[in-house]
Amino acid sequence: MDNIVEIKDLVFEYKDEDTGESLRVLDGVSLHIERGEFLAVLGRNGSGKSTLAKHMNAILTPTSGTVLVDGIDTSDESRLFDVRRRVGMVFQNPDNQMVATIVEEDVAFAPENLGVPRDEIRKRVDEALNVVGMSAFKQHAPHMLSGGQKQRVAIAGALAMRPELLVMDEPTAMLDPGGRAEVIETVKKLNREGGMTVALITHYMDEAVRADRVIVIDNGRIALEGRPREVFSQVEKLISLGLDVPQSTYLIHMLSKKIPGLDKTVLNDEECAAELLRAMGIKKEARP
Amino acid sequence: MIKLKNVSYTYMSGGPFEKKALDGVSLQIDPGEFVGIIGHTGSGKSTMIQLLNGLLKPDGGRVIIDSEDLSDKKTNLRDIRFKVGLCMQYPEYQLFEETVLKDICFGPLNMGLSKSEAEERARFAANMTGLPENLLDKSPFDLSGGQKRRAAIAGILAMEPKVLILDEPTAGLDPAGRDEILFKIRDMHKRMDLTVLLVSHSMEDVAKLADRIFVLNSGKVEMSGSPSEVFAKSARLREIGLNVPQITRVADRLREAGVDIPPGIYTTGDAYRILLPLLNKQNK
C-alpha cells in the first residue's frame, strides 16, 4: 500500500469539564499521507491541527471515523505500540520532550523502551545523531544546547525508533530564525535524501511553501488542499482564514488586479523577481 | 529620554565561561519614538533591555533614564521600573492572580496606588490591548494563548510607563494573533504618547512599525537608522546572520537586473507603488 496514513471521516469531540458541553475539535476530516511525501498542515491556533497530529500515533483516538497507520487501526488498543513506533513525533517546546541528562541517552530512550538489543541501540543512536548533524554533541547536556539544536536532538530521538512517518507539531514556533532554518533544512534533507515521510504542522507559510502538498485546516475541517502554488495563489481565502501569504505572492496578487497576465503562483523572492522582469520585458533566466 | 553611554556588560565575569554581552554601546532614544531593535540570539539585545530598567547593572558606562543615572545609588530602581515598563518574552508566564483584573492590578498596586485607581488603570490597559471586558473576572489560566499575551502586556501597560519595552511580543502567535497585537501596540504608541522599544527577530514586524531601527551584532550597535536606511544595507544584514523582508529581496533582485528601483524597499505597499507604473509603461 502506498499510503502510510489513511484518515476517514475523523470526528473528535471532548467534554468541557466546566460546562459539560461536548466540543467538536475535528469535524469530519478525511486525509491520506503518501509514503515519501512532505505534507504541510497549516491552520491558525485552535483550528484543530495539533489534535489531528495527535491522532496519527494514537495519543488521541477518534470519536468517530477511522485512522489507519500502515494499515493498523489506531483504535485497536492491542496494537498501540505497533502504531507508535511507526510514527515519530516532535513537539513545539524543545525543553519538554527530553528525558535524559545526556544527548545520546535521550536519543536512546525510544529504542530502550522498545527492548532493542544494546548493539543495535548504539547503531541507531549514532546514525540518528549523524543524520541531524548532532554527533559532536552526543555527550552534552540538553540544557546547554540552543533551541534549534534541541529540536534536532528531538528529531534524532524520533528517528531512533526507525519510524515510517515523522509528525512535527509546530517544531519551530519557539525558535529564532536561525534555529528555524536549521530544523527545516534537517527535515527537508530527511525527506529528500532519506525518503522519510513528513507531516509538518505549522502556521509559518514560508515553511509550508517547501512541502509537496499543503492542507489548510480551519474549524476542524480541511478548508484548502493542494500543491503549495495552488494553495498560496488563493490569497484572499488564506487571509480570511487568518493566515499569511508570502510577500512575493501578495505583491503579484495586488499587481495582477491592474496588470493582466501575471503568473499568480509565485512563491518566493526569486520567482517573483523573475516574473516581474518577464512582465517588464527584461530578459533574464526564465523560471524553471 | 533614554541614553546609553559606552555601556558594557559581561556575564560570568572572570570565570572560564565569561561572555561579553554588550561592548561599549552608546545610543539615545527620544521621547515618543518607536524604535525597533533587531539582532540574532546572543547579539546582546535582551541584555540591553534588562539594563534599561535596572534588572541588570552595567559593568562599564552609564545608563541614563530622564537624567537619572541607574548606577547612581540614589536612583530608586523600582521607580525606574514603573517608568520603563518591560514586557519579557512569553510574558504569559508571569500571570499568577485569581482573576485577570487582579493580575493586571499587580503592577499599579506595587506602585502604591489605591485599589480603585489600580482597577481603573487595569480596565483602561485591558481595553488598550484589546482584551474584552467580560474576561477580566476570569482566571488568567482559562484564557487562550493570544488573550494571555494581551493580559500580560496589559499588566505592564497599567503601570502607565513612559517607555514600553516589548521583547518578542508576537513569538508563538499565529499570523492573525500577531497582526492584532502589532496593531494594538501601534495604537498604544499613538494614543498614550508612549516611547516604544520593540525587540524582534521578525524583520517584517519591525519594518511595519518602527520609525528607527537599531541593529545589534556581537554586543555592538552594527547600524541604526530609518527602516529604509537599514534595509538598504541588506547585504550586510545577511552577512551578520539576519534576514531582510522578502519584499526587500525582490527589490534587490530587480535592481541587480537593471530595473530603476531605489534601495531600502521594505513593504509590499512601497513595492506596489513603485512597480505599478513601471509595469504599466511596459504594457502600453
Added chain:
Amino acid sequence: MLKDITLGQYFPGNSFIHRLDPRTKILIIIAYVVMVFLVQNFIGYAALALFFAVCTAISKLSPKYLIRGLKPILVFIVFTGIFNLFLTSGEVIWSMGFLKITREGVRFAAFMVLRLIFLILGTSLLTLTTSPIALTDGMERLLSPFKKIHLPAHEIAMMMTIALRFIPTLLDETDKIMKAQSARGASIDSGNIFARAKAMVPILIPLFISAFRRADELATAMECRCYRGGEGRTRLYELRFGRVDLLGWVYTAALLAVIIILNITFGSF
C-alpha cells in the same frame, strides 16, 4: 544569580575511578561512610586520608573542585566544631568565664569535623566522577532485587533522572519569572520574613503552573516514544562489572582491614 547553584556537578573523564561501575562506586561509598564512623583514632583518619588522596590522584580531578564542595557547609562544619569544643564535659584544659575547653572536647570536636569533611569529600568525589544518569542507573540496579517486595526501583530511578534533567530548566525559569515580576515592581529581597514570604507567591504560582505544564507535555512525549515502564526495557549502557571493579573492591577491603587492625592495635584516643 540562580545559575551559580551546581547540583550533582559531573566532570567527565576516563580515569580508573570514572570507569568503575556505578554500582561499585555506590557500594564503595557506603563502605567508606561506614569506615568514616568506624575509625576510632587519628591514625585511622590518616589511613582514610591516604586512601582518599590516592583516589583523587587517580581520578585526575583538580582538588579545588573537591574543596569547593566543602564551601556551602563550611558554616555548619565550624559550628559543629565549636559546639563540641565547648560543650563536651571532661578534664578542663582551658577556661575563661563560663567558657571551658576539655581534653575530650578537643578530641571530639576534631573527630566530628573530620567526619563531616570526609563525608562531604567522599560524596563529592562520587558525584564529580559519576554522571547522574550512571548514578541513577546504578541505584536502579542495586535496588532491583527489592522489586519482589514491591519496591518500584525503575520508577524511582526514572523520577531521579527526570528531576536531574529539569533542575537547570526550572532554575532558568525561576530566574525569568523573578525578573518579570521585578519589572512589575515586586520587591523580592526586601522587607521582613512575612513580607518576603508573601512576595514569593507571584513567583511560585507561575513556577508551579509551568512545571505542571512541562510534566504534562513530557508525559505525552514519553508515551510517543513508546515508554511503558521498566518492563522489557534494554539499555544503551548495560552495566557490567569488570577488572577495574575487582581492583576497587580489593582496595576498599584492604582499607577496611587496615582500619579494623588500627582500631584494635591503638584503641581509641
